[in-house]
Amino acid sequence: MSTAANSLRSCKKETAVEMAEVCSIHLGDGLYGLPISHILEIVGDTKPETVPLAPAFVGGLVHYRGDVLTTVNARQLLGMPPLEGKVPDLLVVESANGCFGLIVDSVREVLTVSQEDFEPNPSTIHERSKAFFAGTYKLKDRLMVMLDPARIDPLELARAN
16 A cells, blocks of 8 residues: 555544534524533423522522522523423533523434534624524534533523623
């Protein structure tokens, strides 16, 4: 085999595409995602207890395995109207500050995505949205906006307000 062929083969090995697993979720008509490595569990049919005088993004408190978790209402956080007529799903998300709940319209599926299909937030996106988004994956038939678990953590959101 020629030296050029060996060189080409080793070059291909070095440029292996990095893949990531993402949990896809729906909020309104949009498709969003969270890295699967930050999701501990999907809890269905949970109604958070409201917290008087809490910031608007707080969806309430839920009991989770002997602990009490603060939940973040993703619709409220992104400026969407409340979900009507359907019980939302709850994701238990792990961040540097501990665990919290994320209330979403519905959890879809785990997708394996390529880092080649990832685009950072465009400069034209509204600053409020940039605060929560990590970027976007280009899928076959649509875009999936990535939520950044560190940026939607209730302690970090409280510090920002």
